[in-house]
Amino acid sequence: MYDEPGFLSRTDAEYAALTLETFVYCSLAAEGVDDAEVDRIIEFSQRRNVARGITGVLVFGSGVFFQWIEGPPVEVKDLIASLHGDSRHCDIVALDQSVEKRERLYPGWEMERVAAEDIREVLEDALESAEDQKNVAALNRILEHLKSAPLDALGRS
Numbered sequence: 365m366y367d368e369p370g371f372l373s374r375t376d377a378e379y380a381a382l383t384l385e386t387f388v389y390c391s392l393a394a395e396g397v398d399d400a401e402v403d404r405i406i407e408f409s410q411r412r413n414v415a416r417g418i419t420g421v422l423v424f425g426s427g428v429f430f431q432w433i434e435g436p437p438v439e440v441k442d443l444i445a446s447l448h449g450d451s452r453h454c455d456i457v458a459l460d461q462s463v464e465k466r467e468r469l470y471p472g473w474e475m476e477r478v479a480a481e482d483i484r485e486v487l488e489d490a491l492e493s494a495e496d497q498k499n500v501a502a503l504n505r506i507l508e509h510l511k512s513a514p515l516d517a518l519g520r521s
């Protein structure tokens with residue numbers, strides 16, 4: 365039988381394993397959010413993201429967040445909803461959101477904190493080693509964004 369359930373679910377699982385949602389945004393930290401609070405966010409995120417198969421990078425500088433999130437679409441959408449309800453930041457500006465079959469850009473980082481002055485370098489390094497053309501395109505878009513406001517402020521803390 366062509367529609368045998370086991371065959372279909374295995375195909376779906378294989379597809380899901382290759383499909384990643386990426387969400388890249390910047391936001392404004394709420395009053396009172398300092399380095400110690402950002403460390404707490406990172407600590408919580410690393411534990412939670414391992415369980416959800418989410419990886420990425422979080423940058424904090426001059427009161428601005430920049431975050432790259434990649435993982436299974438269902439999990440990433442759930443996290444985006446949580447981020448929108450989190451009072452520790454506001455003015456979330458989506459810079460890139462896509463669902464594609466591609467390789468992870470940060471496979472070993474459950475959510476790495478990166479210093480603001482290093483973000484360009486982190487993205488350029490990723491661009492150098494990126495073989496997936498979709499990743500190359502997304503990274504070029506982000507680097508382009510970094511040349512203009514509001515992310516300009518990230519380098520000046």
Ligand SMILES: Cc1cc2nc3c(=O)[nH]c(=O)nc-3n(C[C@H](O)[C@H](O)[C@H](O)COP(=O)(O)O)c2cc1C
Nearest residue numbers: 405408409412413429431443446447450452453475
């Ligand atoms: C800038 C910022 C980045 C965050 N990054 C993550 C993250 O990568 N993973 C995560 O689980 N929570 C992250 N959080 C926390 C979420 O907003 C939320 O508090 C947490 O996921 C719990 O959500 P829930 O109560 O809806 O389960 C972040 C919060 C902020 C302010």
